Amino acid sequence: MTASKRGRASGASTPMILAIIAILVVLGVAAWFLIIKPNREAGAPAMKQSSASQGAPSSASSAPVNVASLTTDQLLAEARKALNDQRLLAPAGNNAFEFYLKVLERQPNNQVARDALRETFPFGANAAEQAINQRDFGEAQREIDLLSKADPENYTLTILRSKLDAQRKLQDHEQQAESDKLAQQKRQAAAQQAAAEQAAAAKASAQxxxxxxxxxxxxxxxxxxxxxxxxxxxxxxxxxxxxxxxxIQDAVLTHQVKPRYPTAAVRSSQEGWVDVEFTVGTDGKVNDAHVVEAKPHHVFDRSAVDAVSKWRYKPALRNGKPMAVTMRRRIVFTLGRQR
Structure with missing residues (x-):
């Protein structure tokens, strides 16, 4: 009788084990197609763009695309193609940033477009700075405006606008100086000619x-x-x-609060880090603190955000006046200490 009972119990548990295994397999496949694969597709073009930005510029000169007629999937495909062709911000109407921004205009929560814009923003800022240094001010202004649509609060935009304004004023000053120099040379030549004519006339008339x-x-x-x-x-x-x-003076940290090590992480001896992005206001307080990236996910996020939200800064200054800036810090969690 005992052996019979054990056989029935084993037979009843087998379908349950098989069902659990099937559920785990389904969840794994769904995670691959919904999370891992899209992030890899968005990350791969960004890495290609990073490598390409250090080499020779692309010679692509594609015509503008009718963005309004494209579907969301077509826009994402065009954006990936533009990244591969090194068309990050130019030409106008046919570049990766405009395609991704159009996707977010239709689907504000599209994570693929958000991640791609965040990862390629530094390369776009470098392209805009090159346009400024080449004194292509119209193109530089267009690219800065495009970057501001992707991340309007990014501190890099303030620096780019300041450089653009300084270069414009320097060019105006150089042009004015060159104009004055030419006018002065003409006046000198006219004065010398007049003096020579006067001397010749005086010599001829009176001897x-x-x-x-x-x-x-x-x-x-x-x-x-x-x-x-x-x-x-x-x-x-x-x-x-x-x-x-x-x-321009950067914001200076004046009061730092250490994050609390999560109890569950202590029990399981887990370590990791969290990248937190936040805004330092003109009053030195931290606003809009949020997690950009973390490893492992969702273990130390809340503790890191709670700590950073309590930090205090001496605000950044532009010509002596406080201004709001966006910053990013990595909070590292190791057993025994956090930083």
Missing amino acids: PSLAEAQAEKARQEAAAAAAQRKREQASAAKAPAKPAPVS
Whole structure:
């Protein structure tokens, strides 16, 4: 009877074990297609773009695409193709950023587009800076505007706008200086020609003595020199003042709160890290703290965000005035200490 009972119990538990195994297999397949595969597809183009940005620029000059007529899947495919062709921000109407932004316009929570924009933002900022250095100001402004749509609070945008403004003012100053130099050279040539004509006319009409001629020449040279000095003084007075330099100071941490080590992680001897992105306001307080990346996921997230939200900073300054900036910090959790 005992053996019979054991056989029935074993027979009843076998279907349950098989059912549990089947459920685990289904969950694994779903995780692959819904989470792992999309993230790999978004990450791979970004890595290709990073490598390509260090080499020779692409020669692609594709025509603008009718974005409104494309489906979401087609937009994502065009964005990946643009990344592979190194069309991150240009040309207008046919670049990866515009495709991903259009996806988010239709589906604000599309994680593939969000991750791709976040990962490629630094490379886009480098492209915009190159346009500034080449003094292609119209293109640089368009690219900065495009970057601001992807991450309007990013501190890098403030730096790019400051560089663009400084380069424009420097170009204006150089053009004005060159114009003044040409005008001055023309005035000098006219003055020298007039002095020569006056000297020739005086010599031909009066035939003065050598001493008188020399004295007249000296007077003419002195008058020309005086006139030249006046013109130089007038030109210096009209010259535009040099543009005021832009001074930017980073936010400084003044009060730090250490994160609490989760009890479950202590019991299981788990360690890891969490990347937290947040905004430091003009009052030095931390706002909008959120997790960007973590390993392992969802173990230390809450503890890291709670701690960072209590930090205090001396606010960042632009020409002495406080301004809000976006920052990113990694919180590391190791048994015995956190940092």
